[in-house]
Amino acid sequence: MATVILTAVGSVVGGPIGGAIGAILGQTIDRGVLFKPKGRQGPRLTELAVQTSSYGTPIPQLFGTMRVAGTVIWSTDLIETKAKSSGGKGQPSVTNFSYAASFAVLLSARPIIEIGRIWADGKLLRGAGGDLKTSTGFRVHLGGEGQAPDPLIVAAEGADLAPAHRGCAYAVFEMLQLADYGNRIPSLTFEVIADPGPVAIGAMAEALGDGLIDGSAVAMPLSGFAAYGDGTRGVLETLAAAGGAWFSPSGAMLTMRDAEGPAHPIEDVGAAAQGARGERRRRAVAPIGTVPQTITVAHYDPARDYQTGVQRARRPGAGNRSDRIDLPAAIDAAAAKTMADRTLARAESGRERREIALDWRGLRIVPGATVTIAGVAGRWRVARWTLEAMVVALDLVRLDDHAPASSPASSGRVLASADSVHGPTIMHVFELPVLGDRPLDTARLLVAAAGASPGWRRAALLTSMDGGVGWTAAGSTAAPATIGALVTPVPERPSTLRDLATIIEVELAHGGMALASADDSALDSGANLALLGDELIQFGQAEQIGVTRWRLSRLLRGRRGSEAAAGKQAIGDRFVLIEDDSLTTIELPLAMLGSGVGVMASGIGDVAGPVRVDVVPSGASVRPPSPAHVRVRENGADLSIDWVRRSRAGWRWIDGVDAPLGEESEAYSVDVHPPGGSGPLRIETTQPTLTIAGDAAPSGTMIAVRQRGASGESPPAILLLP
Structure with a gap:
């Protein structure tokens, strides 16, 4: 007697996903390649969320589009930069430190097409348009066989110690500024596009099977999948579970099958072994309580920036069992809901089992084959095959033969990271009287900068005291300032009275900027101080009249001795809200008063080149005001x-x-x-x-x-x- 069993790994809910283990009828499938001993694990739903740098960590093979953390494979020490600034008269100078790092992150053990978005500590570092939100050099190595070593790694380690990592995709960050991340390398996750569009489960199984898997019959697509785990078997079983598929022997290979594949028509002839009595026919239906009442599918949802989404299917009737499928693949909510529904339908259909007998011609039916029985409705999977005295006995499991239909579902409320474009830098450089009550003993310029888009963060600054021949690093800009331009005429008014008659309209740089009103007490404390042209004003009333247009009234004019500039503004002159945290100070030697000073700003959105402003400081920051x-x-x-x-x-x-x-x-x-x-x-x-x-x-x-x-x-x- 010979018995061949198609093993079912996992519960009935997961489906028959094990695969023809051992030498089936003399097959020569290499167990060491495809199916190592049980107990191995495939990818899990949470493993791609944490960036690692451990030696020996498995690297996933990516298919479709996935968000993965990757593994840091090379890095420099933190690179420290310091800059001194004056603390004012009688105060010690302040030394500010900033840090950057260069490192490489390995992403996929097979080639990819491109990298999309990148998240750092959960916030976007690189947007969908390829724009970087923080200053850094960035390169992607796609994993081609002709891939050259990264030049930065070559420069740091030497040509003999810098591998090319051919066949593997990785990203290199050069001088990533770490101020936004607590001066440490942030936890990064990457949207990796390995294949254009969804990939069929069968095609992925073929790619992983090293030529020993035929997956052409299973066409169910996944938007993304990371083949990750401690063995090929675990990965293949995970794929089969996702598609309700199983494996069966086919020559020297294994064929991946599902319920939609071709079926062998058979007839239950009731054959019995020679000398035996009776016919081998049996039908059994398990109680409904053996079927889960609820199936939950957890998955990576692209609509939720690949965070975990959950969809459920529920049946009526008796029972209180619930099963959960943690699927480490990227699929949308509708696909996950459909998977839950079909998994539950397969479990209900699988309650019915039959045992039938065929004569010796049934030898052509192999474990895992799909059959139809003459005179019996439905399609059946061969779960067990027994040969005794030229009688082939088959144990069959009923398949769900309903036509697959998509189930509508929602991803729920999505709180995605804002993908604001950085945009080019807008910079204003000016000299003002001291804004506090402590006189300065060193002249200074103030820099206020922002971007044309809400995503702008900062720009590096350079200064020149010799007409642009030489440039010196001057740190970076402060927090984005609220800036804009004047769009209405401004009459001259005295600084000794409140200006309740004048109404000023300004156009801010983008819709993410806003102004607020202030009462008399707040104005007395210095609130809503703004530079309009060269005049310092305060406004008590701010009214938004357009997306970026604001109307200002209840004015105080000529503040801090700037009354000489009142009424001299022209349409298009600068508007800058003066706030301490949005101003960068550039100290000047007194010898530069009356001479030209150049200031250059370069942000990651300045693709057309740095922004340059030339000013001639008059000494307003250190000279007394006029009587x-x-x-x-x-x-x-x-x-x-x-x-x-x-x-x-x-x-x-x-x-x-x-x-x-x-x-x-x-x-x-x-x-x-x-x-x-x-x-x-x-x-x-x-x-x-x-x-x-x-x-x-x-x-x-x-x-x-x-x-x-x-x-x-x-x-x-x-x-x-x-």
């Missing part, structure tokens, strides 16, 4: 001129009496310009008052008063005599 309230009174035949001193150290006027001097000494220069073009008369004084002869300043004379500070004179306060 205020200049007036002239007749004093007999003389004229008495007086003014009020302002201070770069006392804008808040805390004591309500006088502002602190803020300079080493109090000194003023007064220029008297008579009409007619004659040269001015300059008078120096240490008091905010001056008496001159009346005939020295006839009608039409212009008087310009400047305060003198340690770093230069203030802008003039102008008075024209009537």
Whole structure:
């Protein structure tokens, strides 16, 4: 007597997925290649979520499109960069450290077509359009047999120690900036496109079977799959379970079959062994309670950025058993729901079993074959084959022979990572009076930058003090600023009164920027300070009137001594919301005041080249503000001129009496310009008052008063005599 059994691995729900183990009727399938001893594992649903760097970690063979973590196979030490910045007058300088790293991540043990999105710590590092969200060099090696070693690895390790990894796909990051990730290499996952479109389960089995598997009969597609585990058998069994398929011998190979394949018609002749009595015919139906009431399929859902999705199928009737299939493949919600429904239908059909007998001509029927029985409805799988006295006995399991139909399903609410394009850099460079109450002893420029798109983060800065001949690294920009352009005329208004009549409209750089209103208390604390052209203003009311357009009112004009620029704005002039965390400081030697300074910004979205701005600093950051309230009174035949001193150290006027001097000494220069073009008369004084002869300043004379500070004179306060 000879008995051949097609082993069923797993429960009835998983289906008959084991495969013709051993020498079946003299077959020569290599067990060491395809089917190693039981106990081996195939891929699991959670194994692709964590990036590893352990030596000896198996590398998956990828099919279709999958999100995988990969394995770090090479890296440099962290690369440290430091930059010093001044802490202000009387404060120590601050040294800021930033870090970068270069490393390679192995992704697939077979060639791929391309890499799509990349996530770092769950947030997008590379968008669907190929745009990088953080500054880094990036290269992909697709795994071709002619693949050359990566040049960075060659430079670091030497040509003799830099493998090409031919046949394997990997990605290389060069100087990935780590500030966004806590100054450590983040956990990366990659959307890898190994094949164009979905791949049939049978085709994947053939690719993994080393020429010993025929999978042409199983056409069920998977969007993506990672062949991962400690043996080929486990992977093939996982694929078979996903498609409700099984293996049967075919010559020197194994054939992957499913319920939709061709069937052998047979007739139950009731043959019996010679000398035996009766006929071998038997039918059994298992209780409905042996079938799970609920089938759950967990899978990677592309609509959820390949996070785990869950779909269920449920039957009515008795029983409380629930089974779960953890499928480590990328399929959409509808395919997962269809798989759950069909798995449950196969389990219900598989309750019915038959034992029939054939004469010796039944030898052509092999374990795993699909048959139909004359006079009996349905299709049947041969689970067991027995030969005794030229009688072939078959144990059959009923197959689900309903036409496959797609089941509608939803992925649920998707909270995908925002894929905001970085966009080109927009940069404004300017010099402002000190924004606090502590005077500066070093001149400085301020840099405010943002992008034309919401995804912009930062740009590297360079400065030039010699007209662009040489450039020096100056760190990077700060957080994205709220910037835009003026779109309506701005009238001149005094800085001494609230401007409740003027309404300003500005167009912000993109719809991700926003402004907010502020009450009087907040305005008094410095809220909503903005640079409009060269005038500093504050606004109490901000109203959005378009996607990027805002209307500003309840204004305070000419803040911090900028009243000379009020009303001189033109359409298109800059609008910059002044916030500490969005400004980068560039310190300047006093010798550069009045000379050109170049600032260049280069972000990852600046594909057309760096953005350059040239400015001529006037010294507004270190010079005193112009005096205020200049007036002239007749004093007999003389004229008495007086003014009020302002201070770069006392804008808040805390004591309500006088502002602190803020300079080493109090000194003023007064220029008297008579009409007619004659040269001015300059008078120096240490008091905010001056008496001159009346005939020295006839009608039409212009008087310009400047305060003198340690770093230069203030802008003039102008008075024209009537």
